Structures are given as structure tokens and as C-alpha cells.
Amino acid sequence: APPSARLPRKLAVLSRLLAVIAVALLAIAARPAPRQSATTPRQRYLSPIEVAITPDGRLLYVVCQDSDEVRVVEVASGKLIKAVPVGHVPRAISLSADTKTLFITNAWSDTVSVVDTTTLEVVRTLPTGFEPSGVVFDSRAKALYVANRLSNDISVIDFKTGRETKRLLAGRGASYLSLSPDGKFVYCTHVYPNPGAFRSQPQSEITVIDTNTQTVVERKPLHNVAGAFHLATSADGKLSVLAQLRPKNLIPLAHVEHGWVFGDSLTLFGSDVRGMVQIPLDELDRYYALPWAVAITPEKSKLFLTTAGAQSVTVIDVPRLLETVRSRRQPFVNDLSASADYVSSRIPVGHNPRGVVLSPDGKRLYVANRLDDTISVIDTNAEKVISILDLGGPKEVNALRRGERLFYTAEFAFQGGFGCSNCHIDSTIDGLEWDLEPDGFGKDIVDNRSLENLAGTEPFKWNGGNPDMPTECGPRTEKYFFRSQSFNSQQLTDLVTFVYSLPYRPNRYRLPNDDLSPAQERGKAIFERTKAKNGAEIPEANQCTYCHSGPKYTNQKQVDIGSAKATDRSPVTDVPQLANVAYSAPYLHDGSARSLEEIWTVFNPRDTHGVTNDLTKDELNDLIEYLKTL
Numbered sequence: 203a204p205p206s207a208r209l210p211r212k213l214a215v216l217s218r219l220l221a222v223i224a225v226a227l228l229a230i231a232a233r234p235a236p237r238q239s240a241t242t243p244r245q246r247y248l249s250p251i252e253v254a255i256t257p258d259g260r261l262l263y264v265v266c267q268d269s270d271e272v273r274v275v276e277v278a279s280g281k282l283i284k285a286v287p288v289g290h291v292p293r294a295i296s297l298s299a300d301t302k303t304l305f306i307t308n309a310w311s312d313t314v315s316v317v318d319t320t321t322l323e324v325v326r327t328l329p330t331g332f333e334p335s336g337v338v339f340d341s342r343a344k345a346l347y348v349a350n351r352l353s354n355d356i357s358v359i360d361f362k363t364g365r366e367t368k369r370l371l372a373g374r375g376a377s378y379l380s381l382s383p384d385g386k387f388v389y390c391t392h393v394y395p396n397p398g399a400f401r402s403q404p405q406s407e408i409t410v411i412d413t414n415t416q417t418v419v420e421r422k423p424l425h426n427v428a429g430a431f432h433l434a435t436s437a438d439g440k441l442s443v444l445a446q447l448r449p450k451n452l453i454p455l456a457h458v459e460h461g462w463v464f465g466d467s468l469t470l471f472g473s474d475v476r477g478m479v480q481i482p483l484d485e486l487d488r489y490y491a492l493p494w495a496v497a498i499t500p501e502k503s504k505l506f507l508t509t510a511g512a513q514s515v516t517v518i519d520v521p522r523l524l525e526t527v528r529s530r531r532q533p534f535v536n537d538l539s540a541s542a543d544y545v546s547s548r549i550p551v552g553h554n555p556r557g558v559v560l561s562p563d564g565k566r567l568y569v570a571n572r573l574d575d576t577i578s579v580i581d582t583n584a585e586k587v588i589s590i591l592d593l594g595g596p597k598e599v600n601a602l603r604r605g606e607r608l609f610y611t612a613e614f615a616f617q618g619g620f621g622c623s624n625c626h627i628d629s630t631i632d633g634l635e636w637d638l639e640p641d642g643f644g645k646d647i648v649d650n651r652s653l654e655n656l657a658g659t660e661p662f663k664w665n666g667g668n669p670d671m672p673t674e675c676g677p678r679t680e681k682y683f684f685r686s687q688s689f690n691s692q693q694l695t696d697l698v699t700f701v702y703s704l705p706y707r708p709n710r711y712r713l714p715n716d717d718l719s720p721a722q723e724r725g726k727a728i729f730e731r732t733k734a735k736n737g738a739e740i741p742e743a744n745q746c747t748y749c750h751s752g753p754k755y756t757n758q759k760q761v762d763i764g765s766a767k768a769t770d771r772s773p774v775t776d777v778p779q780l781a782n783v784a785y786s787a788p789y790l791h792d793g794s795a796r797s798l799e800e801i802w803t804v805f806n807p808r809d810t811h812g813v814t815n816d817l818t819k820d821e822l823n824d825l826i827e828y829l830k831t832l
Contacts, residue, residue, distance in 0.1 A: 247603060248273070248595040250570040250577065252557035254297045254304070259561045262568060263304060264577065264593060265295045272306055273593055274322060275577070277561075280591045284322045288315040293334070294378070299341040307334040307348060310708050314348060314359070328364050330357045332710045336379035338388055340413050347388050347411065349376040352710070352785060356390055356409070358416050370418050373407045374633065380433040380442075386413055389435075391444060394633040395428035397787065397796045401647065404428035404449060404634060408469075422478060424469060428634055429627060432557075434496040434505075441474040441520070445493035445507060447624065448480070448535065454637045454644075458685040463620050466493050466509065467535055475527050480535040483507070483516060483545070489619040490516055490548065491612035495557050499564040504546075504582060506567050508555040511612035511621050515549040515558075515569060515578075517585050522546075547585045551578040554610045573607050605700025608693055615684040622675075622697075625650055629704050631786055635793035639682050644769050649793030651778065652786045654706045659754055659779045664791040666760040666776035671698045706782055711830040718831065725828025728821060735816045746812050755780035755832055764810030765790050784830040798826045 249268035255261070261283070262275045270290055274283040289308025292315070296305045304317035307330070314337060316326040331350030334357070338347050345367075346359040354376055358368040375394030382389070388411040395404035406427040410420040424430060429447030436442075448465035455463060466483045483490050491511030498505050498520070505518040523544035534540050552571025555578070559568050567580040568591075575595030581588045608614075609629070612621040625632045631650050638648055648664050662668040668678065675697055680688030689697060713719060718726060729746045733739055742748050743761070751757050756779045766773035775791040789795040795805055802814040802822060809815050814822065 245596045245598060245600050245603065247573075248575040248593050249572050250557075250575065250593055251293065251572050252295050253559045253568055253570045253577065254295045255559045255561065255568065256297070256301055257562055259563070259566075262559075262577065262591075263295060263297065264570065265292045265306060265557070266593070267291055267293065267572070269595075270308075272304065272317065275591060275593065280589075282594055286317055286322050286324065288317070288324060289313050289327070294337045296337045296339050298339050303339070305337050305339055305346060307337045309333045309335060309351070312708075312710070314346065326364060328359055329366070330359075331355055331369065333707070335377040336390065338379045338381045340381065340385060340388070342385055343413060343416075345413070345416065347379055349379050349390050351375050351377050351393065352707075356388075356411065368416055370409075370411060370416075372409045372418075373421070376409070378430075378432050380435065381413075382435055383437055383439045387411060387419075388413060389433050389442070391430040391433050393429055393431065393627050394631070400792075400794045400796075401452060401635065403452065406430050406446075408433070408444065422471065424478075425480075427469070428632060429624075430469075431493065432495040434498050435472070436474075436498045436502045436520075437500050438502065439472070441470065441472045441498070441502065441524075443496050443498065443505060444469040445496050446480075447492070449632070449634060451634045451636050454642075455639065455683060458616050458619065458683070462489060462538075463615075464489075464491065464624055465535065466490050468493065468496075468507070470523075470527065474524055479527050480533070481523070481527065481544075482535050482538055482541055483509070484538050485541055486538045488617050489612065490514065491615075491618060491620050491624060494555070497558045497560045497567060499560065499582060501564065506558060506560075506580070506582070508551075508558055508569060509548075510554050510556055510572075511610065511623065512548075512618055513551060513553060513555065513611065513613075515551055515555065515567070515580065516545060517547045517549065518544050519546045549580060549585060549587060551580075551587060552576050552590075553607050573603065573610065601696045601699045602703055604693075605696035605698070605703075608689065608697045609700055614680075614686060614688050616686045626653055629653055630707075633787065635788070641771065646771055647767075647769055647792040649788055649791060652782065653701060653704050654782055655704065655754070657702050658752075658758075659756055660758060661776060664775050665772060666774075671701060675701065707785065709782060709784075709831065711784060711827070719827070721824045721827045722831055723828075724821070725824035725826065728817065728825045729828055734813050740813050744809070744812060749777045750780050762810075764808060765792075765794075765805050767792060767794070780829065780832045783832060798829060799823075 247268045248266040250264045251267045252265040254263045264273045272286045288306045289311030291310040292306050293309040294307045306315045314328040315324045318325045330348045332352035334348045335351045336349035344361040348357040354374050356370040356372050357366050360367050372390050373392040373396050375392040377393045378391045380389045390409040392406050395406050403426045406424040408422040412419045426448050427446050428449050431445045433444040448467050468481050470479045490509040494508045494510040496507050502520050507516045526543045551569050552574035554572040555569050556572045557570045567582050569578040575593045577591040578587050579589040609622045612618045635647050662674040668674040676694050756777045760774045760776050762773040795801045
């Protein structure tokens with residue numbers, strides 16, 4: 203070839219070599235920060251996540267997730283009255299109508315703490331389902347409703363006896379509850395989508411409970427929604443508003459700069475609007491990531507919404523919003539010019555704003571800044587922060603806290619579109635499959651993997667292409683995900699430190715003392731067997747314990763288990779860890795198996811993913827019961 207033809211090829215090779223060197227150097231620089239020494243007190247941040255207020259506006263009750271307590275704050279002075287210890291990882295709060303009792307869900311204790319507001323002491327602890335999140339109290343029936351995120355249901359608890367009287371089926375990831383102003387209905391929303399057909403638009407729901415009969419009377423469909431958070435209803439009961447995410451997971455992420463990855467939006471329903479109406483919150487050149495909590499002023503003039511990834515509160519003019527909705531004849535949730543018609547302001551607040559509450563007169567809005575340990579106080583008329591209440595957390599911001607802030611912000615993505623926590627809601631999963639990299643339309647579809655206790659499970663990506671976490675979260679994220687200048691080496695170190703610090707959630711399927719039930723014992727024998735039922739030896743590489751070995755049940759290798767699809771460029775996949783596998787549906791590298799059972803009943807016809815075709819239905823159930831304990 204002539205020199206003029208060889209030169210571009212040499213430059214291309216040199217460019218690729220320099221890129222590899224740059225990635226390697228950044229990965230070397232970005233190592234997790236050293237653990238705090240035994241002699242150095244570990245920072246115990248508060249992480250306020252939800253807030254309630256007394257009817258006279260005198261006291262705030264603040265749920266502090268990381269310090270396992272409720273802090274009682276005097277509004278006028280900002281003085282801390284008392285810190286009330288509750289269960290582990292408290293998540294939600296409800297104040298009884300007579301103001302005598304507080305109810306706090308403890309997500310990792312599977313309980314509700316009942317607090318006497320006179321003594322500010324826990325007087326009872328009530329058992330619930332798996333990972334209780336939202337809670338409301340029906341004062342008329344003296345019944346407590348609790349949304350259980352991991353058991354996908356709602357506990358109905360008789361307050362007098364403290365016993366659960368019913369368990370109502372909800373959607374997947376039941377998390378937030380809201381009581382209608384007339385007390386007739388409880389609305390439940392869900393952080394994960396319901397199981398659906400592979401590569402179909404995600405679907406969620408609002409589960410509606412009649413408080414008179416304590417039964418589910420309706421499931422309001424939420425189309426193309428995965429991630430539905432708080433819901434609020436106006437005082438007149440005519441307008442309900444839900445904060446939600448609309449993921450664009452069916453198109454390649456290569457088009458971040460041409461469209462968007464998530465639609466930050468609201469669903470409206472009630473007699474003020476026709477049916478269920480979805481509206482956009484984003485703008486043409488800026489996104490407001492992770493809409494979370496909603497509050498509507500008593501006279502229904504304004505709506506306030508925390509956008510947890512954008513460190514802001516969005517203010518919506520309700521009359522203008524309703525005028526826009528009524529004048530539009532066609533759906534407009536994808537029209538990013540529409541928000542200019544009804545958004546009146548965006549108010550900067552602290553890091554990762556979550557729960558909000560209005561003062562009884564509607565003149566003040568209190569915003570829980572989860573990663574600042576503060577409460578922003580907003581003048582709702584002037585639409586600006588007028589003061590900040592310091593809840594008394596540590597003032598030093600260490601590597602873990604810096605990394606957590608990076609994980610939960612969307613500021614690094616193109617036009618602030620999304621962050622790590624969009625796909626890993628509350629540092630977990632989103633229940634979706636994604637087409638992530640520019641490898642062709644519909645190629646290499648991947649399931650979103652859990653982040654629990656990742657150290658020792660390297661390499662990462664479903665094909666094992668990223669040798670360590672700095673590579674996973676560094677240049678690859680900048681190039682393929684954020685499409686914008688991303689983390690520097692110190693920030694990447696902090697982020698990796700935080701991700702590696704994420705622990706396992708409690709496993710609810712294990713018996714006390716790690717004993718196994720008879721079904722789990724039988725399943726363990728199947729998991730560890732070396733021979734098929736006909737006596738034939740199972741090849742070592744096809745035995746469950748060969749790939750799923752070690753303390754985290756992965757040999758950290760890449761294998762072909764026969765699950766490849768026409769969309770996969772290679773049949774080889776990374777062996778996933780199995781700890782807490784019960785919580786991370788869907789399954790397989792591309793999320794095509796909706797349940798653990800489908801891994802073998804649908805996607806293992808030739809016994810290439812372990813020998814399972816000789817198992818009866820009951821034996822397969824036993825195997826699954828054992829896997830849930832891991």
C-alpha cells in the first residue's frame with residue numbers, strides 16, 4: 203500500500219493504543235479509598251429521607267435512614283428536641299390524625315416502630331412483610347397499611363391487636379402509600395416494573411385499596427413506567443399527582459445526545475383531568491432527573507416536586523398545568539417544550555432531595571436533603587430557599603459520602619439526563635434490560651445486575667469485559683453512558699469506594715442460625731449433585747458448584763451456558779454471583795427469564811446450564827427454594 207494509505211492505519215492503531223493506556227492509568231489511579239482504621243470513629247451520617255409535620259406547624263419529624271432514628275426538630279428555632287432510635291434503615295413515616303402516634307417503617311428490620319409523640323419513645327414494634335417502605339394509618343378503621351417492597355404486597359395491620367389481618371397483592375416493588383383526603387382509598391406505587399414480555403415497554407401500576415372493605419378495587423395502569431415514587435392528592439380530592447420515570451430502554455443508549463434515556467414525568471388523574479395523563483418535566487436542553495416526592499398547596503395553586511438527581515425542587519403552576527392538559531388533544535409526554543407552559547421555577551436545594559412536607563398554611567415547604575443532613579425551608583410564595591435547618595450530622599465529608607453523592611447525582615451526564623441511581627434505584631436494580639453500547643441496534647441486550655457486596659466478583663459486564671470497577675465506572679461510563687466529561691481520578695476513587703461499600707440486604711429466606719428447611723435441604727443436594735438421576739456422571743463444568751463456587755457463588759470465569767440469542771455477538775457470559783438472587787429478577791445475561799423457574803423450564807432445553815431436565819416440578823421448586831437462601 204502507498205504511504206498515504208498506511209498513515210491513517212498507523213494513526214488509528216496509535217489512537218487505540220493511547221486509549222487503552224489512558225484507561226489503564228485511570229484504573230490504576232482510581233482505587234477504593236482505604237478503610238477507616240479501627241481507632242478512627244466511623245462517620246455516622248443521618249441521611250434524612252422523609253419528613254412529617256404536626257398540624258400546628260411546630261414540630262418536624264425527620265426519618266434519618268443511616269442513623270436509624272427519627273429526629274424531632276422545633277421549626278421556629280431549628281433546635282433538636284430528641285433523636286428517637288427505631289429499627290434498621292427506616293424509610294417512611296405517618297402521623298396519626300390525632301397526632302398521638304408516629305409510625306415508621308424499618309426496611310431492613312421488616313418492622314414498623316410505633317412512637318408515642320408525648321413521650322417520644324417507641325412503645326410497640328409490629329412485624330410486616332419483606333422490606334417495608336411506605337406506611338399510612340387509617341384512623342377511622344384503626345388500620346395500618348404497609349407497602350412491602352421485596353414481597354410485593356401490602357400488609358393490613360389491626361392497630362389495636364398489632365396483628366396483620368390481611369396481605370394484599372400489589373405490583374412489583376410496592377413502596378409508597380398515600381391516603382386520599384376523604385380516607386376512602388389508599389394508593390400504592392412501585393419502584394420496579396411488573397414482570398412482562400421480553401423487550402417490551404415496561405408497565406407499572408397504582409394499586410388502589412378500598413379502606414372500607416380493605417380490598418384491592420383497581421389497578422391503574424402506568425404505561426412505559428418503571429420507577430413510580432410518591433403520590434399526592436389535592437385537598438379537594440380532584441387531582442392526584444404521581445412522580446415517575448419513563449425509561450427509553452428499548453433503543454440503544456448510543457443516542458443519549460439525540461434524545462434522552464429517561465423521561466422525568468408525572469402522571470395525573472382525578473376529576474380535574476380526563477383519565478390518566480402523563481406530562482413531561484424536562485426541557486429541550488436540560489433534564490430534571492429522578493422526580494421523587496410531591497406536595498400540593500392547600501388551595502391547589504402550586505405543586506412542588508423534588509428532583510433527587512438534579513438537586514432541585516420543581517415548582518408547577520397548577521392552573522396553567524390544568525389548562526395545558528385540557529387544551530391538548532393528543533398525548534404530549536414526549537414533547538419537551540411543553541414544560542415551559544406550566545413550570546414556574548426550579549429551586550436549587552441540597553444533595554439528593556427526597557421527602558417533602560408543606561406547613562399547614564402552605565406558606566413553607568420543608569425538603570429533606572438526604573446527603574447533606576439538612577432540611578431546606580422554601581418560601582412557597584417567593585419560590586426560594588429562605589433558611590436551612592442543620593440536623594446535626596457529621597461535618598466531615600469522607601470518601602464514602604463523596605462517592606454516594608456522585609452515585610446519586612445526574613450532573614455528569616449529557617444535559618443532566620441521568621445518573622447511576624436512575625438504573626440502580628436506592629443502590630439496587632431497576633428490573634429492566636438495556637441496549638447499552640454502540641454495537642448495533644438490538645445487539646448484546648443486558649440485564650441490570652445487583653450491586654450488593656461486589657468486591658471479589660470481578661470482572662464486570664455480562665461478557666466479563668471490564669476487569670475491575672474503575673474500568674466499569676470510568677472512561678466506559680463517560681464514553682457510552684454519560685456522553686459528557688465524567689469523573690476525575692479522585693471522584694472515580696470515591697465512587698468506587700462507595701459502590702464497593704454496599705452491603706447485602708438481609709436475606710429473608712434463611713431460617714435462624716442458618717438452618718435449612720426440608721425443601722431447602724433437598725434443593726441443596728440437587729445444587730451439589732455430581733450425578734444425574736439415571737446415575738450418569740454430570741461433567742464437572744456442567745455442575746452447579748463448578749461455576750457457582752466460592753463465598754459469593756461465582757468462579758469469576760466466562761462460560762457458554764447455551765442461553766445466547768441471535769442478538770448476542772458472543773455466546774460467552776460472565777458467571778454471576780448468586781447471593782440474594784431472589785431479589786434481582788429478571789434473570790440471565792439479557793433478562794429474558796422472568797423468574798428463576800424460567801431459567802431452566804424455558805431456557806435450558808438441552809441441559810447446557812446444569813442438568814435440570816430430569817427434575818420433577820417439585821424437585822425444581824426445591825432447588826429454587828435453596829437458591830433463595832444464598
